Amino acid sequence: MGKHHLQFAGTKEYFLKAGADAPETLLGYADFDNTIAGKPDKVPLKTWAPHIGDWKTGDPTWRDGKGKGLIGALNYLSAKGANSFSFLTYNAAGDGDNVWPFVERNDKLDYDCSKLDQRGDRPRPLRCQWQLQREVVQSAHRRQTRGQRGACGARWREGFPRHATRRGR
Numbered sequence: 001m002g003k004h005h006l007q008f009a010g011t012k013e014y015f016l017k018a019g020a021d022a023p024e025t026l027l028g029y030a031d032f033d034n035t036i037a038g039k040p041d042k043v044p045l046k047t048w049a050p051h052i053g054d055w056k057t058g059d060p061t062w063r064d065g066k067g068k069g070l071i072g073a074l075n076y077l078s079a080k081g082a083n084s085f086s087f088l089t090y091n092a093a094g095d096g097d098n099v100w101p102f103v104e105r106n107d108k109l110d111y112d113c114s115k116l117d118q119r120g121d122r123p124r125p126l127r128c129q130w131q132l133q134r135e136v137v138q139s140a141h142r143r144q145t146r147g148q149r150g151a152c153g154a155r156w157r158e159g160f161p162r163h164a165t166r167r168g169r
Helices: 049-054 068-079 113-120 139-144 154-167
Strands: 084-088 129-133
Touching: 049 068
Parallel strands: 084 129
Antiparallel strands: none
8 A cells, every 4th residue: 555556456466557548449340239430431440350360269259250350459469568458438429439338329328238248258368457438528529518427428427337347257
């Protein structure tokens, strides 16, 4: 206690964060169900195709082998010594406009369980810190949603953490 570095409770080993803070649109991924690019010319969906070869037997996939590119990209980061990465879980109307956990882009209360299940199938042994950012509110979107406590409104901000932690495996 009293130190500013993260420390593992069991081993007392210090955790020094080293990793990618980008892309924040990591989950704007073509292999996730119901994921569309709101700005396809500017921010197309990711395929992570160059990292399919970094996927390993036993790593998770879904729907007949989908997900190998994303899981391979995480394996690649881990193999290069990264122990942390961050990503957004919501950026509708933002710079990326391709990540949201809902059935529809503008429906802030009905979660897409298929998409969330796919996002939950992730490798645990990587020892990576998942720096989850719920949303980044762009100034133009903030003006459109004044009084809602963020782009998604109070009900989403209260329900999402409970839903996300229940889905964690």
